[in-house]
Amino acid sequence: MLLGIGVLAYFAIKGRIIRLRGEFQEALRRASQGPKSSLPSQDMVKCPSCGTYSAPSQQKNCGKSECPYKTPSMA
Template identity: 50%
Template structure:
């Protein structure tokens, strides 16, 4: 029924899963810390260059193109290739 080889194999699998889970969580924690550090450095630069204003990017509402139906940001839209596209002018 239970042999020593099966028990050892089960222990090996459990150990591999345990250490793999710890490694996965550690990689995630390091990545989150790097992201926080990058945001701190980025917000420090933009706050000092913009005179202490908000360090967040302004959101822009999307508008539906009347010609092709795609939603685009009006300030940064490019032409869709159709002759009457309002953003190609």
């Protein structure tokens, strides 16, 4: 009786570990493939004047006259 419970517990724990390992590997795979489309680094634009990379939403004027980026307050 006790042995049966022990065997059941053993398989229950073992099954849970295997399931956890599968979830862990899937999480790793998801992390390595990554939500790259949502990362701002892919949309980075290089300023031809200063060479600074910045996301379109975070573009700032670097102070050089040829910089195409304008700060809203100065424009």
